[in-house]
Amino acid sequence: MLKVEKHYFTFGASPHEQKLESGLTLGPVTIAYETFGNLNLNKDNAILICHAFTGDSHVAGVYEDDPPETPPGWWNFMVGPGKGIDTDRYFVICCNILGSCVGSTGPSSINPATNKPYGLDFPMVTIGDMVDAQKKVLDSLGITSLHSVIGGSIGGMQVLEWCVRYPGMVRSAIPIATTMRHSALAIAFNEVARQAIMADPKWNKGDYYHGSGPELGLAVARMVGHVTYLSDEAMRRKFGRKLQDKEDFSFNFGGDFQVESYLRYQGAKFVKRFDANSVLYITKAADYFDLTDKVNTEESLHDLSGSRSKFLVISYTSDWLYPTYQARELIQALKRTGQDVSFCEIEADCGHDAFLIQDNRLTKLIKGFLNGLTSG
Amino acid sequence: MLKVEKHYFTFGASPHEQKLESGLTLGPVTIAYETFGNLNLNKDNAILICHAFTGDSHVAGVYEDDPPETPPGWWNFMVGPGKGIDTDRYFVICCNILGSCVGSTGPSSINPATNKPYGLDFPMVTIGDMVDAQKKVLDSLGITSLHSVIGGSIGGMQVLEWCVRYPGMVRSAIPIATTMRHSALAIAFNEVARQAIMADPKWNKGDYYHGSGPELGLAVARMVGHVTYLSDEAMRRKFGRKLQDKEDFSFNFGGDFQVESYLRYQGAKFVKRFDANSVLYITKAADYFDLTDKVNTEESLHDLSGSRSKFLVISYTSDWLYPTYQARELIQALKRTGQDVSFCEIEADCGHDAFLIQDNRLTKLIKGFLNGLTSG
Numbered sequence: 104m105l106k107v108e109k110h111y112f113t114f115g116a117s118p119h120e121q122k123l124e125s126g127l128t129l130g131p132v133t134i135a136y137e138t139f140g141n142l143n144l145n146k147d148n149a150i151l152i153c154h155a156f157t158g159d160s161h162v163a164g165v166y167e168d169d170p171p172e173t174p175p176g177w178w179n180f181m182v183g184p185g186k187g188i189d190t191d192r193y194f195v196i197c198c199n200i201l202g203s204c205v206g207s208t209g210p211s212s213i214n215p216a217t218n219k220p221y222g223l224d225f226p227m228v229t230i231g232d233m234v235d236a237q238k239k240v241l242d243s244l245g246i247t248s249l250h251s252v253i254g255g256s257i258g259g260m261q262v263l264e265w266c267v268r269y270p271g272m273v274r275s276a277i278p279i280a281t282t283m284r285h286s287a288l289a290i291a292f293n294e295v296a297r298q299a300i301m302a303d304p305k306w307n308k309g310d311y312y313h314g315s316g317p318e319l320g321l322a323v324a325r326m327v328g329h330v331t332y333l334s335d336e337a338m339r340r341k342f343g344r345k346l347q348d349k350e351d352f353s354f355n356f357g358g359d360f361q362v363e364s365y366l367r368y369q370g371a372k373f374v375k376r377f378d379a380n381s382v383l384y385i386t387k388a389a390d391y392f393d394l395t396d397k398v399n400t401e402e403s404l405h406d407l408s409g410s411r412s413k414f415l416v417i418s419y420t421s422d423w424l425y426p427t428y429q430a431r432e433l434i435q436a437l438k439r440t441g442q443d444v445s446f447c448e449i450e451a452d453c454g455h456d457a458f459l460i461q462d463n464r465l466t467k468l469i470k471g472f473l474n475g476l477t478s479g
Numbered sequence: 480m481l482k483v484e485k486h487y488f489t490f491g492a493s494p495h496e497q498k499l500e501s502g503l504t505l506g507p508v509t510i511a512y513e514t515f516g517n518l519n520l521n522k523d524n525a526i527l528i529c530h531a532f533t534g535d536s537h538v539a540g541v542y543e544d545d546p547p548e549t550p551p552g553w554w555n556f557m558v559g560p561g562k563g564i565d566t567d568r569y570f571v572i573c574c575n576i577l578g579s580c581v582g583s584t585g586p587s588s589i590n591p592a593t594n595k596p597y598g599l600d601f602p603m604v605t606i607g608d609m610v611d612a613q614k615k616v617l618d619s620l621g622i623t624s625l626h627s628v629i630g631g632s633i634g635g636m637q638v639l640e641w642c643v644r645y646p647g648m649v650r651s652a653i654p655i656a657t658t659m660r661h662s663a664l665a666i667a668f669n670e671v672a673r674q675a676i677m678a679d680p681k682w683n684k685g686d687y688y689h690g691s692g693p694e695l696g697l698a699v700a701r702m703v704g705h706v707t708y709l710s711d712e713a714m715r716r717k718f719g720r721k722l723q724d725k726e727d728f729s730f731n732f733g734g735d736f737q738v739e740s741y742l743r744y745q746g747a748k749f750v751k752r753f754d755a756n757s758v759l760y761i762t763k764a765a766d767y768f769d770l771t772d773k774v775n776t777e778e779s780l781h782d783l784s785g786s787r788s789k790f791l792v793i794s795y796t797s798d799w800l801y802p803t804y805q806a807r808e809l810i811q812a813l814k815r816t817g818q819d820v821s822f823c824e825i826e827a828d829c830g831h832d833a834f835l836i837q838d839n840r841l842t843k844l845i846k847g848f849l850n851g852l853t854s855g
Contacts, residue, residue: 125730225732287714287738302695319678338663352604354501362663
């Protein structure tokens with residue numbers, strides 16, 4: 104098993120705070136990141152992986168001090184020696200996003216101005232701000248050119264934002280199961296999740312770090328999210344109307360169906376590992392995401408004309424959060440600015456989360472694209 | 480404007496309680512209902528309309544004592560003199576469903592055993608139990624044969640259940656935007672709504688009628704529901720990424736987008752008119768709904784072979800709660816038991832709630848079907 108180490112990079116101490124899209128500043132900022140494989144002498148074999156909403160920097164492998172049976176990182180089937188993203192060949196980096204709670208600075212971090220957790224005093228961050236923070240980590244490693252930037256869902260939004268903000272650095276980009284502009288439907292689900300958290304009195308306007316937090320509200324928020332990551336087909340196949348440990352209906356509210364138990368389990372598991380305020384901030388960053396030119400929203404991509412990246416856009420047939428028509432809109436917009444774009448829609452019934460599920464088609468697609476760039 | 484009166488029929492006083500599918504009994508039971516038009520001498524021109532989840536018996540028109548500008552009932556475009564369901568020709572009845580809170584007995588009603596609201600002491604009721612209670616109302620009116628039973632969503636489930644329980648009474652049936660078996664996806668959304676309510680400390684295990692109830696949790700539950708009643712297309716058309724009374728992003732959690740304001744408004748409006756426990760009971764009834772034979776789930780409809788109804792099944796292209804493939808499954812099951820079935824899928828982008836939105840195609844379809852039966 105690939106052994107990995109978690110690193111931390113801190114920047115932006117006063118008076119060099121990170122300037123945010125909102126106009127506010129933030130600092131110091133710590134970004135947790137992990138690396139896999141070795142950076143070559145030219146420092147040009149680096150691949151940046153951008154994680155999704157509640158992901159983290161732990162893409163693959165296990166930590167040196169992990170007990171046996173610890174499950175590996177979230178994209179272990181994709182990243183490692185000889186795998187789709189081959190760590191024998193590439194130096195892979197993944198940063199925990201700004202605003203999260205798995206090592207990087209976010210609302211649960213200590214606010215140096217008060218010596219207490221930020222809570223809602225944490226400034227709103229955008230996908231662009233997340234990318235800017237990642238750029239600082241790459242600067243610290245002396246990396247000025249990326250073989251590729253790869254990510255799914257809001258990781259894919261970061262991929263696109265990378266191409267806009269640092270076009271000269273990105274030689275190729277693989278946005279997966281994502282969109283160039285968060286839709287009303289996606290905003291609606293995020294807003295429901297936020298309201299579920301904020302409706303919990305234990306949320307206490309974000310100031311709950313001294314005691315137990317809004318666990319019930321956070322669990323409901325996660326349940327909403329989970330339904331959107333799946334699909335009608337997958338839920339039909341996986342759960343149907345099967346009862347959980349029962350011969351017949353209970354005729355009470357304890358839960359009858361396997362799908363109910365599954366959602367409750369996902370909700371309960373999530374509250375142990377994730378911060379409720381981070382859910383608020385990250386969902387908001389996703390909702391704000393809109394790469395289209397504000398003047399001419401249907402036509403062109405904001406500021407992508409400087410990009411010289413090769414794009415591989417990937418979508419899934421059963422993803423109803425970011426459906427294939429949105430990938431097609433992205434492709435059209437990319438082509439209008441003269442980009443080199445390949446596209447693949449993968450037939451899969453597992454919904455938005457399909458890219459997190461082992462699938463040799465995805466592995467081969469990414470491997471072929473990355474290696475084709477090298478030889479080209 | 481059609482003037483209507485609300486009636487109440489009470490039955491099931493001890494020892495004649497209603498026997499429920501759970502094995503428990505309930506009594507006395509009051510059912511609120513409204514009638515439109517006149518019952519003919521043969522008492523064979525009656526049409527029963529079954530309302531959806533949070534609907535009520537007030538299908539059309541206004542009450543005698545309504546102030547001016549009061550909006551009419553929920554299917555006013557469909558029901559009235561000369562309309563799709565023509566009250567000059569038919570005697571239209573609609574009952575508030577058992578378990579609801581708009582006049583019929585439900586968890587907010589007084590439990591005669593304690594002289595307090597039932598709360599969670601209210602027994603679980605099923606779609607079949609709702610139909611049995613409606614049957615008592617029809618008995619009281621001397622109606623033994625229905626020209627048609629019509630309803631959308633869980634109203635459509637009642638339509639199907641009517642055909643199963645009282646096949647000799649139902650001459651025709653129009654199930655709209657419905658399913659013969661609640662799917663895992665639909666159960667999942669209902670479970671999220673229930674958990675949102677039950678997560679609110681003011682829910683207090685259903686015992687909240689002495690003070691303010693779980694308004695925040697109920698609002699979140701309604702927001703979840705509302706997203707499922709719409710569609711990606713409709714939300715894109717209606718809201719897109721339009722901001723609410725703003726020039727630019729607020730960079731706070733007060734709400735930026737119109738779709739957020741819309742959902743918050745729907746949530747806040749709902750808590751003023753509906754009981755949280757009724758949401759729990761009615762969603763559970765929908766989740767339990769499964770007309771398929773338990774032994775051979777894919778093949779046949781439970782006990783519909785006795786039906787001699789003519790069916791008009793209607794679905795909508797953008798309904799992702801009960802998509803057209805589920806209407807097709809229903810039709811196949813109906814045909815296997817030898818039923819006379821017509822089917823129409825209506826092209827509309829407004830999602831599950833399309834049947835509640837004025838549309839001449841639906842009106843003409845229903846009118847033609849009903850009048851064709853009369854002349855046939």
